[in-house]
Amino acid sequence: MGFDSMKVFITIVPTKQQTTLQLNDGSTITELIKHLQFKLHATIVLHNNTPVPEDDLVVDGEEYLVIPVASGG
DSSP states (O other): OOOOEEEEEEEETTTTEEEEEEEETTOBHHHHHHHTTOOGGGEEEEETTEEOOTTSBOOTTOEEEEEEOOOOO
């Protein structure tokens, strides 16, 4: 028995790098961030120009903007 999967489209800001991810059905934004190997506490994900909480489910076929946040002094 296989697992169900979904495809989402990612644009990483500010580089505008685009990629497609294949994730398991029921994946959360946290899993999306981890798959991209970004830090959870330093990444913002937008869907339809709205920030998405880390525990929200990823929607099949949708596009997400991923913004790694940099800080320093």
